């Protein structure tokens with residue numbers, strides 16, 4: 220079996236449970252192949268001048284059979300590559316938020332410089348028969364940079380966030396360069412059929428690529444295969460966490476504390492794509508329209524701090540705080556707080572107990588690649604008395620989780636109605652819906668995702684040896 224090399228912006232120690240499902244799944248394969256995981260250390264070069272752009276300080280760390288190699292970045296590279304281009308341009312545009320994009324011309328130079336740095340540092344560590352799997356929007360041009368250095372290994376790419384329709388993508392200056400870079404891969408994976416469809420429409424209309432059938436496209440002297448590979452969770456690992464002492468204790472505590480209430484739960488990174496203000500407005504609408512929920516429904520919203528160096532994130536934080544405050548001010552009683560809002564990360568081991576104690580989960584992003592919280596909520600439920608998932612139709616997960624109550628998060632009234640329905644739903648219907656959802660997340664779990672992607676990559680038709688990569 221060929222060695223697997225994973226490249227992602229951030230790494231997790233695959234031996235720690237806190238790392239979560241993706242790290243656990245990748246660790247399985249990496250452990251089997253004695254693999255290598257390469258990425259940014261999350262740290263900046265600590266010199267007074269902030270380091271030289273395009274240079275990185277490398278660290279190597281052995282985690283069992285897996286070698287973790289990380290780079291510290293210069294301050295300037297961090298600001299242009301990470302804050303600027305990745306999170307100031309690609310993240311908003313790929314989530315359909317052109318209004319929030321900051322098309323500063325300098326950012327793309329830093330983005331390219333860091334991808335070249337990654338390629339330069341990674342290339343000497345590679346073996347000829349390695350299989351390379353590159354993750355997410357920070358590293359779109361990495362395969363092209365590796366090809367330019369002569370790498371001919373199989374390289375796959377997985378985009379964790381959505382790909383927007385061609386006309387939205389085309390708003391990015393240099394969009395043609397970005398999409399052309401995808402042709403340096405042998406396989407490109409998306410979260411959903413919708414995203415894959417956008418890719419097909421783009422390469423056909425903007426890049427005049429030839430459709431070779433079976434998901435294969437030819438352009439720029441290269442053939443790339445593309446498809447949808449919806450990411451899943453490690454269902455066994457997550458139900459294990461729910462049964463573990465910390466999971467049980469959290470569940471018991473929540474049940475005791477809220478014995479007279481029906482709990483609703485929201486767990487998100489604090490990000491404008493997650494639709495948090497719209498969710499709060501829908502909850503306020505629920506309390507206005509259906510007073511029978513007064514004194515009974517309590518929404519626990521956990522929003523973990525995220526990218527606080529980008530201004531759009533501070534705006535959303537203030538909006539959310541003000542909405543929560545006004546709901547509690549207008550509807551709260553001495554013995555009932557409608558919303559409990561926490562701006563922090565909750566330990567992964569405590570999430571299953573919180574999910575299991577909740578009657579309803581509100582997963583209502585305005586746009587999301589997949590959304591794993593939806594799947595974790597399902598996995599944590601008691602099948603005899605399960606909670607109801609209220610899910611945005613704009614989350615990638617909605618393509619698979621058809622038994623959820625699907626909502627349009629922009630439609631506040633309809634969302635409030637769906638939440639009311641979820642709170643009232645009889646146990647028989649809850650069980651039937653939950654069983655369907657559980658079957659789906661078991662069948663398409665994170666191991667299925669990993670295996671299917673890597674099998675498809677292994678079988679993707681190899682480019683004729685000696686085909687030159689036309690430099691970007």
Ligand code: ADQ
Pocket residue numbers: 239240379380450486487488521522523563564565566567570587588589590591592595
């Ligand atoms: P994220 O946008 O980070 O990921 P999501 O899939 O919802 O979104 O969550 C990833 C993990 O973070 C989950 O395991 C979840 O439990 C955890 N998490 C989220 N908020 C948390 C909180 N407040 N406290 C503790 N843990 C929290 C990106 C894409 C998604 C895609 C994933 C995986 O944006 O669409 O599903 O990658 O591909």
